[in-house]
Ligand SMILES: Nc1ncnc2c1ncn2[C@@H]1O[C@H](COP(=O)(O)OP(=O)(O)O)[C@@H](O)[C@H]1O
């Protein structure tokens with residue numbers, strides 16, 4: 433159950449900002465960073481994102497755990513890109529040639545991913561799922577799409593919870609993973625059961641919502657007005673993004 | 686039919702694809718002010734009955750009346766769910782908002798209550814359950830007993846006319862169970878409680894029906910039904926220890942205070958009618 437919005441409660445400035453302002457900032461930031469290429473500019477982006485993370489004052493162990501997961505994926509890029517990208521050789525081991533371009537590309541992707549993910553955790557992770565859903569509505573995203581996203585996240589949560597329970601049950605019966613047919617079959621069963629149970633649970637959650645008058649519209653207690661603070665924050669982050677773009681233009685042009 | 690009948694199921698048929706004829710014509714009624722226990726072994730159909738009562742499942746055949754009208758169209762079911770509060774067997778299914786306050790507020794907001802009124806309802810409901818300090822707690826970090834009470838609060842916040850509680854005592858430690866008994870006694874009103882915890886039923890209900898394999902096999906005053914040893918054993922249940930200790934078990938079928946259908950020849954027959 434650790435998956436259930438671990439960063440959404442807190443008291444930092446970022447937690448208090450209106451989700452709509454944060455959502456806009458996160459979208460602008462992500463789209464821009466995805467288009468930037470200069471390593472120095474990307475590094476600057478990572479630094480900005482780190483500042484946001486610090487400002488969000490999140491639970492450090494949980495944060496590190498999450499960042500680790502992201503970077504495990506990135507580590508796979510480092511396994512393949514340096515030798516599979518053509519270009520100027522910097523080192524050769526037998527048939528494998530590490531290229532300068534490959535290394536730069538890996539570095540670029542690492543910086544870009546982290547700058548985006550860090551900022552999104554700081555901006556969106558600090559709001560609750562329902563609030564982000566409402567912010568999407570406020571930005572005129574169709575209700576159906578918002579609900580699909582909402583339930584998608586909830587299904588993932590319930591599948592994750594079920595996994596915890598079933599993994600414990602399997603361990604209790606002295607199951608040890610090996611490279612045997614038995615192991616594979618056990619895992620295959622586990623995955624199948626997981627999907628079924630996760631689906632069942634999400635269904636019951638939906639029923640619980642229906643029992644309490646849910647009619648397809650998410651309502652929450654907070655109907656706040658955008659305050660100057662929120663607009664200022666969104667403007668600040670957008671301004672920062674523009675500065676990064678300007679830097680990029682200066683360095684390449 | 687009693688004048689103050691709130692809910693009547695007549696000749697209801699229902700089944701699952703794997704269990705085609707689970708309910709083959711069952712009759713069930715709840716009157717205003719009833720504290721009704723529904724006991725039966727696992728798989729006897731208690732949860733299914735409740736899910737029909739709140740319209741999560743539609744009967745295949747039969748008559749369903751509630752609050753003085755027939756329940757047929759989707760708007761009828763919406764109205765039904767507004768007036769019947771349902772405590773799920775597993776509280777985890779029922780709590781889906783990050784904080785307790787929001788979970789309790791979810792129902793009233795859907796009923797169109799204003800934000801201020803909703804907040805007032807949330808405060809009052811939590812206070813009445815002795816959980817005022819829990820408003821800003823994170824739902825999934827609560828203990829089992831606390832979760833059960835919060836789930837109960839989410840149902841109560843809808844200000845229902847009837848409360849359906851599915852296995853409310855399961856998984857609770859003795860103290861949480863006693864707390865829950867007290868709370869339910871205080872809440873009063875009309876309650877239907879499914880359970881296979883006989884002590885809990887005895888502590889909370891005045892009338893009890895026994896279910897077995899989709900049939901209602903007995904219906905009567907709590908102590909008379911729960912104290913009927915052959916009936917209980919025959920349907921995979923047991924006489925509550927407290928009743929046994931008081932020496933009030935009816936081993937003899939002609940016991941004067943037997944269940945209201947006054948069975949005199951064994952108890953395995955299907956019994957569906959009542960007073
Ligand atoms: N969703 C379902 N699909 C198929 N069969 C079900 C489903 N839910 C319950 N059943 C079956 O219906 C019977 C009654 O179940 P249920 O109402 O949950 O009983 P209880 O709540 O008394 O334990 C059981 O035999 C159960 O296996």
Ligand SMILES: [Mg+2]
Nearest residue numbers: 731732774851
């Ligand atoms: Mg059940």
